[in-house]
Each structure stands twice: as structure tokens, then as C-alpha cells.
Amino acid sequence: HYTTCSTSGSTAAKTASLTGFSLLTGARVEVLFLNANTASNPTLNISSTGAKSIYYRNGAIPANYIQAGTVLELVYSGSYWRVVGDLAQYQADVLKTENSTLKAEHDALAVRISPTLLYSSTLYASALNTWIYASVPSLKDWKEVRMWLEVGDADCRYNTLTREHMQICVNGYANANYNGLVRVSCDFTNARIG
Structure with missing residues (x-):
């Protein structure tokens, strides 16, 4: 049960085709997403069996959680698709980006932390x-x-x-x-x- 989704990242309604697929509770599929998802509340419709929301943990998968080239294992709960496992790589990427941003801010601040003599003399x-x-x-x-x-x-x-x-x-x-x-x-x- 492996398929590819080539739907544009900005389109919430993702589609894929899989020969012989039936949408039943407990159905599992591995989907290669060729594009990063930037849409809110994305759905997945496999072989025209109906668009179902993609859930990660307890809610709709947030925009940008699915990166280009990611293979997600999904299981159908009877109401929506649930991501199997954890998106640890996404979280690691976010942490890396946040750390880079903090380092840049720190470096910018460090440039400003330098003594400057504004005035030194006697005033009467x-x-x-x-x-x-x-x-x-x-x-x-x-x-x-x-x-x-x-x-x-x-x-x-x-x-x-x-x-x-x-x-x-x-x-x-x-x-x-x-x-x-x-x-x-x-x-x-x-x-x-x-």
C-alpha cells in the first residue's frame, strides 16, 4: 500500500491513486508527498474514496508539517487519516531553525555590547x-x-x-x-x- 501524492503544497485537497484500495477502518497506506504542504487542514482522497482529514496526534496536521519528499504512514480511523508515529524530523528541523535565529539575534546583540565613551571632561x-x-x-x-x-x-x-x-x-x-x-x-x- 504505497502511493505518491503530487498535489500542490498550497492545495488542501490532496489526492493519490492506489489500485485495489478500499477505504476501511484500519486501512494503512504509505504516501510519498512530492510537495511540502502549506495548506491548513489538509485532506487526503485515495482513489476517489472520499477526502478525509489528515490528523497528527489529536488534531488536523498543521501547515508545513509535511515536507517535500516525506513518506508518511497513515491509518484510517473510520473518520480521518491518522499519522502513524511521530514527526520527529520536522520537530528537529524547527528546533534547528529556531536555534539559528536565536544565534543570529545573539550575534547581532554582541556587536552592540561594546563600551563607548560619550563624554569625558569637566563641566563648570x-x-x-x-x-x-x-x-x-x-x-x-x-x-x-x-x-x-x-x-x-x-x-x-x-x-x-x-x-x-x-x-x-x-x-x-x-x-x-x-x-x-x-x-x-x-x-x-x-x-x-x-
Whole structure:
């Protein structure tokens, strides 16, 4: 009971021919699918015995589960075709694709994790409310910026700016006579940090 289905992948109504085939409960058939199925809720009609849904586990086989060149063993339940066994190769392929995507995203992120000196100098009282901006073209794609801020004797540490918390302030005694303050803001839309 071996046959070939050459129906287009985008067509849900799959057909095949098998000499002497009878559609009875428990009937088994092995079908070579020449095309990957991209249609939802595919059916299989062998030798014009009626289109029956193809089930995998407890529901209609999802689109893209049947790949080009796949041979599926099917058993007729009396209502629909059921895939015999597990589609482990499909699941392995999906996992491989997902892992490749995650690696690409990780690699793209790794490029952005690099220290950048935006500004380093002394600002005096005349610089009050003056903003020193540095342009970071890729900032519009970033989710957050982690920044080290240091003012005199202040609690020096990394601070994180996000799209929800775009401004931070750090203050401390710059020297015995002056209390210093640094305010940093991220303008993600216009790709600026200042």
C-alpha cells in the first residue's frame, strides 16, 4: 500500500491513486508527498474514496508539517487519516531553525555590547542645563543602554536606561566646595544620548 501524492503544497485537497484500495477502518497506506504542504487542514482522497482529514496526534496536521519528499504512514480511523508515529524530523528541523535565529539575534546583540565613551571632561557652573549629545545611529533599535556614571564621591555604579525610564541622575561632592550632578537622558527615537 504505497502511493505518491503530487498535489500542490498550497492545495488542501490532496489526492493519490492506489489500485485495489478500499477505504476501511484500519486501512494503512504509505504516501510519498512530492510537495511540502502549506495548506491548513489538509485532506487526503485515495482513489476517489472520499477526502478525509489528515490528523497528527489529536488534531488536523498543521501547515508545513509535511515536507517535500516525506513518506508518511497513515491509518484510517473510520473518520480521518491518522499519522502513524511521530514527526520527529520536522520537530528537529524547527528546533534547528529556531536555534539559528536565536544565534543570529545573539550575534547581532554582541556587536552592540561594546563600551563607548560619550563624554569625558569637566563641566563648570556655566554648563548648567547644557546638554552634550553623542549620536549613536543604532540606538533606535536598542531596548536599553547600560551606563557607568561617576560624580565625585557618589555611589558609582552601572545604571540602565530603557524606553520606559529614559533619564537618570547621579550627584555627589565633586570637591569640598561643589556638589556635582550628572543627568543623562536617552533619546531612542532620535538616536542620541546626552
